[in-house]
Amino acid sequence: MENPPIAAPLVFDASQEWDGNDGKWSSFVIGVGTPAQNFRVLPGIATGEILVPSVEACKPEIQATCGVQRGAFPFDGHQSNGFQANKSSTWQQIGLYFLDLRDDLNYTGKGLFGLERLGLMPQNPKGPTLRNQVVGAITAGGPHVGVLGLDVKPANFSTFDFPQASLMTTMWDESRIPSRSFGYTAGAHYRSPKVLGSLTVGGFDQERFDPNNITFLFDPDDSQPTSLHVQNIVAKDTLNSSIINLLDNVAYMQLDFTVPHLWLPHDVCDRFEQAFGLIYDSDTDLYRVNDSIHDQLLQKNPTVTIGLGTSDPPQRVNIELPYGAFDLTAGAPIYDNDTNYFPIRRANGTKYTLGRAFFQEAYIIVDYERLSFSVHQARFPQTNKPRDIKTIYPPQSLSTNTSAASTNGSGIPKGAVVGIVLGVSIGAMLLIAYLFVILKRRRTKRKTDPNDMAQIPPTHDGVQELHDDDKKPSEIQGNELHEMVGYQNREEVDGTSRIELLGDIPRVSRSIHSSTDLVEKSRKK
Structure with missing residues (x-):
């Protein structure tokens, strides 16, 4: 009996627009609801949900421009x-919950959640439409522009028994993509001509990166799967040195394009500050660039090379970023007027992260089927050059497709093939161990006392301060090479009653009592 045909990768068309109040980012278009309300959004790997700005989030003083700035299209004639x-x-309402993003970086907020009809690439007649997708309407805090979640973990708004599928899993379950995987690069507004972002689900665009043979396994900590060691950071042609080392010791960092900045150790930020003539702004926690220094940096065009790799076996990928990748502008409400800034941040603890600014010059391929990923130097082909889309097949299809790097060009880089072979040979044993671990761990979305949220400091990555309710993010579980299965539990934001989803989801009443235990009390181990 022949196996059913495998779907082709889903290639997203960029919106042709550049959105954001913390930089110019290449966005993608989705349609939410019936009739569709269209939004430009940015891909994110920290969540598997869809987040869009809510009409309630626009302050009265910026009503005239708020919607356009946050990626909303005209709707109902206005x-x-x-x-x-x-x-x-x-719309099938669930309730108010924390945003499923990066609390450890204060990149959080609240939103009204429900299940909703979702159209991908509504400008394309062939764009798929999905039903009952988890959608959060951002009501306070969070990102300025909406998020297209690419994580695979399901969300659960009550008990462990009622998971709601992520966007990636829904597309996989409905045979709309060949595998739970994707390739992404953020695009580069500073290039001439400008180069739009690239997102392929179920595969990757081989024209958009320089291949290498290095594959990284997911971190066992499901809150930071795409993490690796940064072996060095070297700057060239800075204001006061031809070559300067910015990182003394190897640092473990998460790759997460949900957030815009590079969150680095304090001493590394200090060296950037000296080498590039930056001015630390304690009010916003950003590094500003004054006009004089900005002109000098544009003229010198320094570069920063970030070396990613492992020591055993010894392997490294170098990603070079020109000054243009760091030459960003922050607007309202971060600053009243557009202000040049350099997208590095002082990380608290060890939650070091290479965010979206890094992915302007890097291409990442994430394979949830094999719990592995690879990182490549991005390539910027001419706009008239056709894409070269390759399929990432699921492991179970290898017997009929020979390998994920098959003779028809539908495969992943050579390094990932090693992961495939290893995964097929030991996957069963690891899957048993994985299932045991994952059933022991879960996250909860919770209600909180509205008064507690006033204690949370403002987030300058997002739009406004968090004042009352919030919501908590999810986890992935993972060890080595096996399939992703995971759940996250949620509880509602405040102590008031919310509309339950068609009576299917039991209500949760437990609430936290202070913002200081926001993270710890969100976990059930």
């Missing part, structure tokens, strides 16, 4: 300021 749940006939 410029929209955000998602209007009461205008959609397919």
